[in-house]
Amino acid sequence: MKTPNRFIEAIKAKFLIVIRKEQDxxxxxxxxxSTGRMLSILALIFILIFGFSLIMSKTLLKAWFDPTYQDTENTAQLIKMSATVDSLRAEVIRKDNYVKNIQRIISGETELIEDQNALDTLPVSKRINPEFNFEPSEATLSILQEMRGLPMEEPKVQIIEGGFIGETYFFPPLKGVVTSIFDPTKDHFGIDIVARxxxxxxxxxxxxxxxxxxxxxxxxxxxxxxxNELISIYKHNSVILKNIGDLVKGGEIVSIIxxxxxxxxxxxxxxEMWYKGSPLNPQDFISFN
Structure with a gap:
């Protein structure tokens, strides 16, 4: 019974701390x-130092104190690079399938290749270039067949209002003199422009x-x-500068006269300009002078 009493007495023991001048x-x-209060203060200081050190080792000093930091960073970079490679691979596959589908359309085949590696279930043409609303309709097929030299049904010439274009600005494909105008009655579904x-x-x-x-x-x-299924066609070129599947900007060179x-x-x-299988008069939308 004496040991507990001594321990309690030691905890309750008080000490007087006096600070004096050295000179006098x-x-x-x-x-x-008291001893108990001193132990409490020391414990609190230890907890604060330990907590601060733990926070620093997980944040600012993580690279120095965490032995797995570099491995974690390398793993994260590898995962990021792998995701980028997978995305690029999927994009290449989509573009390849798009080109193959266009070739099938031109050759007269109606069955298109489905992209099994796509991340969604949209049609192939929309997955490749979602910013362009392209669906290979019957009208588009007939235009492609005509360019290929295959028999083409007589196009239904109808009046098309310009509202579908909105405020879209069209670049002139060429500046020159229009020598032959749009005349569907004579099977001339575009205009001829003479330039240098x-x-x-x-x-x-x-x-x-x-x-x-x-x-x-x-x-x-x-x-x-x-x-909006608007197609522009450029014929009688001496040189072609673009391939099937290439994305082009307005005003970008696609060929040479x-x-x-x-x-x-x-x-x-x-x-020529075609909208949903119907020819448009380019001079209604573009100035060639």
Missing amino acids: FSVITSFNI QNEPVKAIADGTVIFSSWTLGTGYVVAVQHN GNTGELTTGLHLHF
Whole structure:
């Protein structure tokens, strides 16, 4: 019974701490403190130091104190790079499938390749270029068949209001003299523009190249799919600068003016605009002077 009493007495024991001047030993201040309070203060200081050190080791000094820090950072970087590679791979697959589908459309096949690696279930054409509302409709198929030289049904010429275009600005594909106007009654579904040799031909708006090849009648031809199923076609070029599936901006060069194809009448650009299978008069929307 004596040991507990001694322990309690030691805890309750008080000490007087006096602070004196060294020169004359005069008292500056003094205070008393018990053993228990001293132990409590020391415990509190220890907890504060330990907590501060723990926080610093997990934040500012993590790179120094955490042996797994570098491994964790490397793992995070590898995961990020892996996700980027997977995203790029999926994008390449989508673009490849898009090009293959356009080739199938041009060759007359109706069955399209489904992208099994896509992250969603939208049609292939929308997954590749979601900013362009492109669906290979019957009208688009007929236009592609015509460019390929296959038989084409007589297009239904109808009056198209310009409201679908809104405030869209169209770049002139070429500055020159219009020598042959839009005349559907004579099967001339575009206009002919004469300009200097080697003059660049530009896309009228943002879009995706859906046709880029040689045809017997119209030589080198480029067709661009724009938003709302608007298609622009550039014929009789001497050089084609874009491939199927390429994204183009409005005003970007897609070809060079030429005099190719059996139906050419000299150095010029034959330019057409089609909206949902119906031809438009380009001069209603674009100034070529």
